[in-house]
Amino acid sequence: MRSVLFYISCILSFSCYYNPLVNSLLNPPETQENNSALALLGLSGPSLLITGQIRYANGEAEIGLLLQPGKLYAPHSKSTAGYVTDAGGRFYVPYQTGSIPFTVYKNGSYLFEFSLNVSSPSEISFTSYGAAPSLEIIGLGTISANSPPNFFELVGAYYLDGEMNEVVIDKTNHYTAVGSLILKFNANPAFVEPNDITWIQNAIVITPSPSVGYQALGIVGNRITFVGAEGFSMNTEYNINVTNHIKSESGISLTPRKIRFCYEPSIPCIF
Structure with a gap:
């Protein structure tokens, strides 16, 4: 009984980090899936955002695109969860390292897919699948999540x-x-x-x-x-x-x- 009470006390007090089970529940490893899930749930996440502009070579920006996390390869339906490009064609997604995949929809229809490849805040590239030849993702970088976007496009x-x-x-x-x-x-x-x-x-x-x-x-x-x-x-x-x-x-x-x-x-x- 004494050991059961001690275990419950540990969970309630959030102080027993030496316990492997408690530690895994309270401090899950920082992974791409965890960060994306936290962001979509509106919970506390990273202090940086990754931004970039989706546009055509002539400068025509793609406004109101839905970026749904994950690659689905030309699906027929979409989720309502995701990130939407603003009036300058820019997206803002939580910062994390590694490969971050997205499926992109325009007016509810599948448009293309891409992955952000993030090594550091200053080293961000992308790969795409199914995009029109003239479609570009440019201006990749990071901004503070606490500062309003200030791009003139x-x-x-x-x-x-x-x-x-x-x-x-x-x-x-x-x-x-x-x-x-x-x-x-x-x-x-x-x-x-x-x-x-x-x-x-x-x-x-x-x-x-x-x-x-x-x-x-x-x-x-x-x-x-x-x-x-x-x-x-x-x-x-x-x-x-x-x-x-x-x-x-x-x-x-x-x-x-x-x-x-x-x-x-x-x-x-x-x-």
Whole structure:
């Protein structure tokens, strides 16, 4: 009876860590499964979060994706438990080392799968399965779980065709010069004077340079429209670097992006 009372007392007081059974119950080994389960249950977990952005090569972010822990290889249904990408296409998941698998859903349908490979807070990579060739996971890193996210992201890039339609710029071949460029962000950009050429030249860098760069800009909501560029050369591959010179209303610098496209190729560019 005395030994039974002692054992119960140990459990209630949380002080008998030398007991292997009690220790295994109170201090389970830190594993990938345990950390994920704690996070999904809303219990105390790590002080760091792993973050990354899911987007296409042109900058179009995937917003509202559900990242369900575990790989299921093209399942027909999904769980409601998981992590959802924000207005910048970013996910935030509890930090742990090792391989962390996810199945990704878009509007309730299977999209692709990936695993984060984590060696340390500064060494994070990924492998994917079933993703479209132009889909990217970039900007991998860690942030404090106690600090609000503060990323300013490009979530779309377009130009206006001859019919004033918005055409997504991507790694394909275009037959209209990008004389008007529209950039969409996950938050409102800071105000800039419409004719501030110096600011424009620092914000948008085109390589090779057209004969005339962008001459004016307009800001409406979360979009900046650049106009006036001329002199794009045919059969040429261009890079548009969107720089951290662009800032949000709250002063956050943009995560830089590079957009690649070909203008009027007689032979399609291969990226």
